[in-house]
Amino acid sequence: MESWRDNRFVFWLLSLPGTFWISLFFIVPLSVLWIYSFGEKTGITDVAITWTGQNYGRVIEPVYLQIMWKSLWVSAVSTLICLLLAYPIAFAICFAPDRWKPILLLITILPFWINLLIRTYALLAVFRTNGYVNKAIGWLWNGIDWLFGGQHPFQPLELLYNNGSVIAGLVYVYLPFMVLPLYATVERLDKSYLEASLDLGASQLRTLLSVTVPLTMPGIVSGVILVFIPSLGAFLTPALLGGANAIMIGNVIETQFKSANDWPFGAALSFVLIYATFGILALRWAITARSKGVEF
Amino acid sequence: MAAVLWNRTPQGPLEYSRRLWLKLLLFATFFFLYSPIAVLIAFSFNTSKRNITWQGFTLNNYVVAWNNPDLLDAFTNSLIIAFCSTLVSTLIGGMVGLQLWRFRFPGKTAYEAFMALPIVIPEISMGVALMAFFIRIGWLTSDVGWPLNLGPIIVAHIAFSFPFVSIVVRSRMVGFNVQLEEASRDLGANQWQTFRYVLVPFMKPGLVAGALLAFTLSLDDFVITYFTSGPGSVTFPVKVYSLVRRGVTPDINAASTVLIAITVIATVLAMKLQAPTKAAKG
Numbered sequence: 085m086e087s088w089r090d091n092r093f094v095f096w097l098l099s100l101p102g103t104f105w106i107s108l109f110f111i112v113p114l115s116v117l118w119i120y121s122f123g124e125k126t127g128i129t130d131v132a133i134t135w136t137g138q139n140y141g142r143v144i145e146p147v148y149l150q151i152m153w154k155s156l157w158v159s160a161v162s163t164l165i166c167l168l169l170a171y172p173i174a175f176a177i178c179f180a181p182d183r184w185k186p187i188l189l190l191i192t193i194l195p196f197w198i199n200l201l202i203r204t205y206a207l208l209a210v211f212r213t214n215g216y217v218n219k220a221i222g223w224l225w226n227g228i229d230w231l232f233g234g235q236h237p238f239q240p241l242e243l244l245y246n247n248g249s250v251i252a253g254l255v256y257v258y259l260p261f262m263v264l265p266l267y268a269t270v271e272r273l274d275k276s277y278l279e280a281s282l283d284l285g286a287s288q289l290r291t292l293l294s295v296t297v298p299l300t301m302p303g304i305v306s307g308v309i310l311v312f313i314p315s316l317g318a319f320l321t322p323a324l325l326g327g328a329n330a331i332m333i334g335n336v337i338e339t340q341f342k343s344a345n346d347w348p349f350g351a352a353l354s355f356v357l358i359y360a361t362f363g364i365l366a367l368r369w370a371i372t373a374r375s376k377g378v379e380f
Numbered sequence: 381m382a383a384v385l386w387n388r389t390p391q392g393p394l395e396y397s398r399r400l401w402l403k404l405l406l407f408a409t410f411f412f413l414y415s416p417i418a419v420l421i422a423f424s425f426n427t428s429k430r431n432i433t434w435q436g437f438t439l440n441n442y443v444v445a446w447n448n449p450d451l452l453d454a455f456t457n458s459l460i461i462a463f464c465s466t467l468v469s470t471l472i473g474g475m476v477g478l479q480l481w482r483f484r485f486p487g488k489t490a491y492e493a494f495m496a497l498p499i500v501i502p503e504i505s506m507g508v509a510l511m512a513f514f515i516r517i518g519w520l521t522s523d524v525g526w527p528l529n530l531g532p533i534i535v536a537h538i539a540f541s542f543p544f545v546s547i548v549v550r551s552r553m554v555g556f557n558v559q560l561e562e563a564s565r566d567l568g569a570n571q572w573q574t575f576r577y578v579l580v581p582f583m584k585p586g587l588v589a590g591a592l593l594a595f596t597l598s599l600d601d602f603v604i605t606y607f608t609s610g611p612g613s614v615t616f617p618v619k620v621y622s623l624v625r626r627g628v629t630p631d632i633n634a635a636s637t638v639l640i641a642i643t644v645i646a647t648v649l650a651m652k653l654q655a656p657t658k659a660a661k662g
Binding site: 085086087088091094095097098099101102105106109110111112113114116117120129169172173175176177178179188190191192194195197198199200201202203205206207208209210212216256259275278279282313314316317319320324334337338341342347350351354355357358361365 | 394396399402403405406409410412413414415416417419420423471472473475476478479481482483484485494495497498500501502503504505506508509510511512513514515516535536538539542543546571596599600602603607617620621624625628632636639640643644646647651
């Protein structure tokens with residue numbers, strides 16, 4: 085690596101286009117949004133900048149606080165389910181025979197490359213009242229019902245448009261994000277620690293809790309962040325799978341910009357989301373700085 | 381016990397991949413991940429219009445999707461946007477990746493964080509910020525006609541794609557042997573020749589992988605495009621979103637299947653191209 089002073093021309097040549105692009109098409113738009121968040125709505129797309137704090141005041145109205153609280157717990161539950169599923173999966177892939185590893189890994193991450201909208205749409209189609217999940221449940225129900233005399237024919241369940249369907253959708257969409265960092269840390273984990281722990285008489289559970297989990301903490305933290313942050317700002321999944329019953333903060337922001345045309349309030353909500361994201365990242369930084377573990 | 385019947389040799393304490401419950405979990409998860417997509421693809425070949433029961437094999441849905449001018453326009457728009465965005469993102473991202481690999485300079489950590497911002501910021505916040513900005517400067521409201529109205533979307537896609545490209549290119553360059561560059565200079569090549577004939581050939585797999593990543597990111601993006609597209613600049617995901625809100629029809633399945641095929645091929649290509657690098661690094 086050389087100092088930028090040794091080759092100023094090349095340094096500036098390489099850095100200018102990227103710096104320019106991010107500044108003009110990212111920092112400036114965000115600044116516009118930030119200024120709008122202190123404005124007042126005067127027309128459909130017109131905003132007067134009055135430096136009012138009113139929009140942030142509205143954010144803490146009970147109705148929006150409730151939606152934010154719901155976004156938080158729906159994301160937290162989705163992240164937890166992802167973690168509980170992905171941890172054993174990462175282990176299974178790491179300890180699989182070498183010829184199976186790349187195949188299993190590919191199968192796990194391939195859905196991540198398929199369009200988010202298409203995957204959500206696919207899930208929507210199987211969760212419908214006449215979709216395959218209902219058909220499978222109906223088949224089981226009718227089978228059991230038949231054994232008991234067939235008194236209660238199956239009524240299709242409304243699986244969509246509730247918090248559960250949103251959580252299922254978020255897990256479905258973001259699971260690969262959790263598996264990848266976990267796989268990376270479990271793969272690098274020195275297996276002799278596990279052998280030592282088992283040799284010294286610890287049970288599998290004790291080894292998991294006292295040896296494996298602490299050693300793979302950086303991967304867990306990375307995975308939790310990679311799933312929790314996009315879940316918190318999710319808009320598509322709750323819009324398609326949750327409908328009007330499971331609105332998250334992303335949907336409120338969308339409404340402000342696309343139909344309610346209250347940009348200043350939408351801008352304030354967007355910044356609350358950005359601050360929450362930065363808060364989570366700061367927390368992660370604090371955790372990794374303390375544990376000085378392997379960085380993903 | 382089933383586990384005993386399953387295994388030919390006794391199971392070691394660390395042979396987690398041979399545990400029956402782990403195998404079942406792996407299988408169940410893959411089933412959960414793939415069955416909805418498999419159903420979607422299967423139903424794109426279904427003769428029934430209502431998309432509920434399987435009636436028979438047909439390619440008619442593909443013909444219907446192909447003959448739907450809105451869907452085809454949206455598809456064309458998506459491809460044009462992806463190509464333009466990929467071209468510029470690869471160029472800018474390659475330069476930034478090279479810069480971050482090559483130079484040490486004051487405030488480098490802050491600069492890296494600055495370049496990673498579009499990756500970190502929630503998509504919806506970036507989308508509405510760009511929407512507000514483009515309307516403010518009159519890019520979304522002025523009637524410039526096709527294909528110039530795709531401009532704002534392309535600009536937005538480049539902004540979130542090139543940081544990813546720079547990461548891929550930079551990680552490729554880490555494996556570069558600096559002595560090759562010194563040898564080139566010793567043998568009388570100037571800085572440009574060294575760049576052109578030594579650095580670029582080494583960078584190439586990284587650039588191609590970065591380009592394919594930028595291509596799929598652009599083709600897949602829904603949220604940011606949704607906020608930066610106007611009535612005349614609808615992309616495929618945005619079009620599908622408006623159709624899905626009205627109902628589930630087999631021609632959407634057909635169009636989705638085509639898009640899945642394109643992205644899967646691009647991904648497999650990208651992985652093939654990246655694989656030798658990993659092997660070399662060992």
